[in-house]
Amino acid sequence: xxxxxxxxxxxxxxxxxxxxxxxxxxxxxxxxxxxxxxxxxxxxxxxxxxxxxxxxxxxxxxxxxxxxxxxxxxxxxxxxxxxxxxxxxxxxxxxxxxxxxxxxxxxxxxxxxxxxxxxxxxxxxxxxxxxxxxxxxxxxxxxxxxxxxxxxxxxxxxxxxxxxxxxxxxxxxxxxxxxxxxxxxxxxxx
Amino acid sequence: xxxxxxxxxxxxxxxxxxxxxxxxxxxxxxxxxxxxxxxxxxxxxxxxxxxxxxxxxxxxxxxxxxxxxxxxxxxxxxxxxxxxxxxxxxxxxxxxxxxxxxxxxxxxxxxxxxxxxxxxxxxxxxxxxxxxxxxxxxxxxxxxxxxxxxxxxxxxxxxxxxxxxxxxxxxxxxxxxxxxxxxxxxxxxxxxxxxxxxxxxxxxxxxxxxxxxxxxxxxxxxxxxxxxxxxxxxxxxxxxxxxxxxxxxxxxxxxxxxxxxxxxxxxxxxxxxxxxxxxxxxxxxxxxxxxxxxxxxxxxxxxxxxxxxxxxxxxxxxxxxxxxxxxxxxxxxxxxxxxxxxxxxxxxxxxxxxxxxxxxxxxxxxxxxxxxxxxxxxxxxxxxxxxxxxxxxxxxxx
Numbered sequence: 001x002x003x004x005x006x007x008x009x010x011x012x013x014x015x016x017x018x019x020x021x022x023x024x025x026x027x028x029x030x031x032x033x034x035x036x037x038x039x040x041x042x043x044x045x046x047x048x049x050x051x052x053x054x055x056x057x058x059x060x061x062x063x064x065x066x067x068x069x070x071x072x073x074x075x076x077x078x079x080x081x082x083x084x085x086x087x088x089x090x091x092x093x094x095x096x097x098x099x100x101x102x103x104x105x106x107x108x109x110x111x112x113x114x115x116x117x118x119x120x121x122x123x124x125x126x127x128x129x130x131x132x133x134x135x136x137x138x139x140x141x142x143x144x145x146x147x148x149x150x151x152x153x154x155x156x157x158x159x160x161x162x163x164x165x166x167x168x169x170x171x172x173x174x175x176x177x178x179x180x181x182x183x184x185x186x187x188x189x190x
Numbered sequence: 191x192x193x194x195x196x197x198x199x200x201x202x203x204x205x206x207x208x209x210x211x212x213x214x215x216x217x218x219x220x221x222x223x224x225x226x227x228x229x230x231x232x233x234x235x236x237x238x239x240x241x242x243x244x245x246x247x248x249x250x251x252x253x254x255x256x257x258x259x260x261x262x263x264x265x266x267x268x269x270x271x272x273x274x275x276x277x278x279x280x281x282x283x284x285x286x287x288x289x290x291x292x293x294x295x296x297x298x299x300x301x302x303x304x305x306x307x308x309x310x311x312x313x314x315x316x317x318x319x320x321x322x323x324x325x326x327x328x329x330x331x332x333x334x335x336x337x338x339x340x341x342x343x344x345x346x347x348x349x350x351x352x353x354x355x356x357x358x359x360x361x362x363x364x365x366x367x368x369x370x371x372x373x374x375x376x377x378x379x380x381x382x383x384x385x386x387x388x389x390x391x392x393x394x395x396x397x398x399x400x401x402x403x404x405x406x407x408x409x410x411x412x413x414x415x416x417x418x419x420x421x422x423x424x425x426x427x428x429x430x431x432x433x434x435x436x437x438x439x440x441x442x443x444x445x446x447x448x449x450x451x452x453x454x455x456x457x458x459x460x461x462x463x464x465x466x467x468x469x470x471x472x473x474x475x476x477x478x479x480x481x482x483x484x485x486x487x488x489x490x491x492x493x494x495x496x497x498x499x500x501x502x503x504x505x506x507x508x509x510x511x512x513x514x515x516x517x518x519x520x521x522x523x524x525x526x527x528x529x530x531x532x533x534x535x536x537x538x539x540x541x542x543x544x545x546x547x548x549x550x551x552x553x554x555x556x557x558x559x560x561x562x563x564x565x566x567x568x569x570x571x572x573x574x575x576x577x578x579x580x581x582x583x584x585x586x587x588x
Contacts, residue, residue: 008525019506023571030246032240034246
């Protein structure tokens with residue numbers, strides 16, 4: 001009899017506890033996101049689709065070497081002799097003509113390893129994640145632009161940063177690099 | 191009725207004109223809204239399920255998903271009704287029809303107001319209990335005719351469950367009937383006039399609330415709703431008795447289920463919760479005089495109370511897991527039945543014993559106080575949840 005009463009009490013009591021919980025959740029916040037209309041604001045370091053800014057690429061190929069799945073393929077050749085000098089946005093001189101820069105996003109494992117070695121920060125991951133397609137070839141991104149407008153003026157002229165740096169750095173090691181070669185030493189070392 | 195009678199051609203036979211004049215308003219006033227009711231109930235059910243699980247429920251079809259149930263109904267109506275190989279076609283078709291008919295027939299005696307009742311039978315409660323069991327026959331027919339072992343399991347379980355739970359339900363039905371001394375629905379309602387402290391739930395304070403609880407649980411099981419939905423039990427039996435059904439016949443099972451929910455809630459309201467009387471003691475809440483015309487508010491109050499009970503049905507469904515078959519039988523035979531028998535004996539004695547034949551002295555105070563305390567707790571919990579939600583929204587905006 002005692003056990004029976006305890007069972008009945010437990011049944012009613014636990015049901016009431018559960019009803020209390022569901023009642024409170026009835027008026028709680030709904031966590032559903034109405035996806036196509038509403039979207040999460042992703043943190044800026046999200047690792048989604050890769051992007052590469054062709055105008056800044058110096059064709060060093062470090063990203064392709066860092067990639068564990070070899071999804072980046074680069075073909076670069078020396079610029080034609082006598083062509084005007086060009087620079088990346090951070091002042092790195094571009095010595096190579098990047099003919100092919102392809103990223104196969106269907107292979108990409110989103111590890112972000114390619115972005116760290118890039119000396120000019122021209123390859124980076126964006127927050128763009130809606131690039132599903134029905135055709136696998138649409139995941140093959142060709143970033144090389146033959147008609148790209150490259151900077152023909154050094155955006156960071158060596159006057160301000162390199163002039164104080166060159167005498168200071170140039171004096172002790174007694175290295176005698178040509179004068180315009182001073183700026184690349186600073187970003188490469190950094 | 192007179193209007194329709196006057197509109198009919200004079201040459202028609204008298205009995206046909208009378209039947210049409212009586213039948214058409216009945217269909218328009220009762221059956222049609224009640225048949226459309228499941229549209230509202232399925233939408234409410236899915237919304238409540240969504241909110242209780244912190245989801246949104248249907249949101250796509252129409253504003254806030256309001257047209258979702260209409261879209262589902264249209265989809266079901268246009269779907270092919272598949273007859274699997276070697277089913278018993280006659281029974282297969284007849285099963286859902288009987289389920290729906292059994293669910294709709296009790297509407298004949300449910301009082302929506304003092305005059306708004308199709309038929310005030312002098313055996314009203316008896317009629318309801320007799321008719322409501324018919325849908326079980328339909329379930330067994332559907333399960334047997336499907337030629338499928340899961341359907342047959344479901345039908346057998348449904349039969350066992352409904353037969354078991356009919357007994358405590360009827361026993362607790364008897365208690366108000368004993369107190370009032372009548373099986374007529376209007377008599378049962380009229381003793382509960384004058385505010386919610388006169389409701390039958392609060393008579394004999396600790397006794398009638400328990401009787402109402404037993405009645406509620408037993409009728410919940412009779413509707414085959416979770417936590418007692420083992421006849422359907424989609425995780426064990428695919429779909430129980432409606433595994434093989436599709437299209438319109440499948441929709442009929444849902445129509446029957448939701449209508450039966452309405453019916454048992456209406457019977458519970460009539461017997462225990464004051465029927466079509468308003469919960470307030472003021473007379474104008476029952477009959478509202480507007481510009482000389484007296485508008486009876488009975489249907490509004492009855493449907494309000496019935497929907498509240500149906501909300502509790504849905505609330506329980508999204509709270510509790512399904513019982514096992516043996517637990518189900520345990521609850522019916524070893525818990526609800528003894529309690530209801532004890533209650534019948536107790537109330538019988540109290541009704542006969544002269545000092546308590548009108549209820550205990552503290553009836554009008556204690557029961558309402560407990561009810562108000564419960565509702566107040568729910569209200570406070572609601573407000574707290576609302577405030578935490580508002581705070582969360584502010585945090586997300588910041």
